[in-house]
Amino acid sequence: MNTVLETTALDVQIVGLTVCRNLTFSIRRPQCWAILGKNGAGKTTLLHTLAGLRPYDHGSIRLLGKDIDQWPRRDIARHIGVTFQDCDDRFPSTVLESALVGRHPFLKPWQWENDDDRSIARAALRAVGLAGLDHRIVSTLSGGERRRLAIATALTQDPDLYLLDEPTNHLDVHHQIAVLDTITRRVREQGKSAMMILHDANLASRYCDHVLLLYGDGRHECGPVSTTLTEANLASVYGHPIHRIRGPAADVFVPG
Amino acid sequence: MADHHAPLMRGPILLTGLAALAPVCLVFAVTTGSVATSWHDVWQAMTGSATEPVQRVITELRWPRAISAFATGGMLALAGALMQVLLRNPLADPYVLGISGGAAVGTLGAMLAGITATLVLTGSAFLGALVSMFLVFSLARGGGGWTPTRLLLTGVIVAAGWGALISFLLAVSPEQQLRGMLFWLMGDLTYAENPAIALMVLVAGLVICLPFARQMNVLSHGDLRASALGVNTQPLRLQIYVVASLLTAAAVTLAGSIGFVGLIVPHLVRLLGGNDQRFLLPGAVLLGGSLLVIADTLARTILAPDQLPVGVITAFLGVPVFLALLQRGYR
Numbered sequence: 001m002n003t004v005l006e007t008t009a010l011d012v013q014i015v016g017l018t019v020c021r022n023l024t025f026s027i028r029r030p031q032c033w034a035i036l037g038k039n040g041a042g043k044t045t046l047l048h049t050l051a052g053l054r055p056y057d058h059g060s061i062r063l064l065g066k067d068i069d070q071w072p073r074r075d076i077a078r079h080i081g082v083t084f085q086d087c088d089d090r091f092p093s094t095v096l097e098s099a100l101v102g103r104h105p106f107l108k109p110w111q112w113e114n115d116d117d118r119s120i121a122r123a124a125l126r127a128v129g130l131a132g133l134d135h136r137i138v139s140t141l142s143g144g145e146r147r148r149l150a151i152a153t154a155l156t157q158d159p160d161l162y163l164l165d166e167p168t169n170h171l172d173v174h175h176q177i178a179v180l181d182t183i184t185r186r187v188r189e190q191g192k193s194a195m196m197i198l199h200d201a202n203l204a205s206r207y208c209d210h211v212l213l214l215y216g217d218g219r220h221e222c223g224p225v226s227t228t229l230t231e232a233n234l235a236s237v238y239g240h241p242i243h244r245i246r247g248p249a250a251d252v253f254v255p256g
Numbered sequence: 257m258a259d260h261h262a263p264l265m266r267g268p269i270l271l272t273g274l275a276a277l278a279p280v281c282l283v284f285a286v287t288t289g290s291v292a293t294s295w296h297d298v299w300q301a302m303t304g305s306a307t308e309p310v311q312r313v314i315t316e317l318r319w320p321r322a323i324s325a326f327a328t329g330g331m332l333a334l335a336g337a338l339m340q341v342l343l344r345n346p347l348a349d350p351y352v353l354g355i356s357g358g359a360a361v362g363t364l365g366a367m368l369a370g371i372t373a374t375l376v377l378t379g380s381a382f383l384g385a386l387v388s389m390f391l392v393f394s395l396a397r398g399g400g401g402w403t404p405t406r407l408l409l410t411g412v413i414v415a416a417g418w419g420a421l422i423s424f425l426l427a428v429s430p431e432q433q434l435r436g437m438l439f440w441l442m443g444d445l446t447y448a449e450n451p452a453i454a455l456m457v458l459v460a461g462l463v464i465c466l467p468f469a470r471q472m473n474v475l476s477h478g479d480l481r482a483s484a485l486g487v488n489t490q491p492l493r494l495q496i497y498v499v500a501s502l503l504t505a506a507a508v509t510l511a512g513s514i515g516f517v518g519l520i521v522p523h524l525v526r527l528l529g530g531n532d533q534r535f536l537l538p539g540a541v542l543l544g545g546s547l548l549v550i551a552d553t554l555a556r557t558i559l560a561p562d563q564l565p566v567g568v569i570t571a572f573l574g575v576p577v578f579l580a581l582l583q584r585g586y587r
Contacts, residue, residue, distance in 0.1 A: 048480070053483055053484060078486070081484075082484040084480060088481070089477055090344050090476065091346065091526070092526070092531055097531075098477070102485070104470065104471075104485045104486060104487070110467055
């Protein structure tokens with residue numbers, strides 16, 4: 001099935017804020033979507049709603065053709081991998097243990113992670129440049145390393161749809177490019193799909209083929225990057241003039 | 257609060273070590289006391305070939321008490337480990353949600369009413385613990401969802417309420433009952449009978465929890481993350497709450513509120529072997545049981561023929577050991 005996730009006439013609200021009204025779109029393989037919107041527009045809320053982690057007000061969300069409310073949690077986790085903005089660990093765990101958590105939805109209650117699971121996790125850690133840190137305690141990692149560990153956990157989970165909340169936050173330029181390269185290569189080569197919250201229109205235009213713009217008042221715009229990611233739309237999203245300038249490799253957006 | 261030190265040893269090695277430690281502690285407890293006995297006597301007593309008085313001391317007094325101590329320590333340590341997962345708080349212990357307070361009010365109330373029958377006293381303790389457990393649960397549940405923070409706050413407030421009631425009961429109690437009451441409050445294994453029941457409760461608690469241990473690992477990364485990884489967090493939390501509460505209720509009923517075991521043992525095991533609940537839960541049972549066996553042996557021998565409340569010993573043992581490990585772990 002080509003369509004992984006689709007919404008029909010979706011209304012999402014969070015106390016006092018309408019995130020989106022009448023949102024209809026679908027994520028197909030091998031598409032890569034960006035969500036752009038100013039602070040507090042409800043990007044994270046929408047991402048969590050799409051992952052089935054919070055209720056919505058109206059409309060429907062279907063995962064692989066079936067209403068998301070009909071799916072058991074464990075089965076959703078086999079198809080959708082989510083990364084979060086903040087790390088909320090209260091107890092020490094090692095880097096390898098954290099990445100291995102991505103195998104949880106695939107293991108039976110009594111089952112232990114085996115060598116296959118560990119090699120999947122190690123490959124994911126390698127892919128984000130954390131090879132060799134297996135036994136480090138997560139709290140000793142830098143913010144950027146933790147962000148890459150979260151991506152590695154999602155890669156270990158190997159879902160059909162990656163829902164990534166600011167995957168490039170805390171990352172230096174090199175790792176921003178490396179992480180997005182890794183994700184988009186996964187999407188293209190293995191027929192997966194992704195939707196990520198970004199704050200940089202240039203990363204969105206470089207790595208994503210579709211974009212969902214949230215205006216913060218329930219209005220939204222979605223479609224291919226070429227027609228949706230325009231100066232006018234971006235200026236309206238951020239309430240700040242944005243110019244499109246011809247760069248050496250591609251056009252770049254700069255704030256006016 | 258998360259320590260920055262990698263675990264000192266791998267889980268299986270830790271569990272093997274602790275499994276070897278437990279019988280050594282038990283034999284130490286059984287050989288130690290006012291009637292001197294050797295390992296050889298213990299062996300003879302177990303096989304039924306010892307002399308009459310030694311046989312009785314060992315099989316009727318020391319073994320039941322040592323097993324009771326082991327079961328109590330195991331239950332407290334397991335309950336503490338579960339509470340720490342449930343509340344996502346490394347400072348949680350079995351008593352943080354007021355269960356021991358409920359049990360204490362039940363017992364002291366019964367003592368004040370002049371009841372001396374052990375069965376009735378333990379019955380009132382268990383009843384008080386259950387009342388507290390349901391009170392906290394329904395209050396925390398009140399407006400719908402129960403978050404760890406809400407549960408913790410409700411429990412702490414209810415515990416404070418029990419504390420006030422305990423003070424009231426102590427204040428109005430006649431002089432000659434105060435000593436017994438204080439001993440009970442500090443934790444005392446003198447009246448711990450029926451070690452078999454306690455041991456069964458302990459094993460049942462561990463067996464119920466172990467299949468969910470990996471889910472608890474995921475839960476320790478946060479509620480949303482656990483949900484996104486396929487854990488049904490609310491039913492899991494409810495299960496942890498019920499099991500941890502019942503274990504605490506059973507331990508308190510058996511031996512009063514013995515402090516520190518439920519807080520420090522899960523931490524010790526975590527510092528030694530990491531936070532994987534599949535090792536941490538059984539490890540806590542073994543170490544908690546061993547620690548309380550040693551503590552109880554000291555409690556009944558240091559000032560012999562007088563007995564100390566075992567809670568005093570667990571504090572004396574636990575505080576320095578814990579501080580030393582923290583020094584190492586937080587460097």
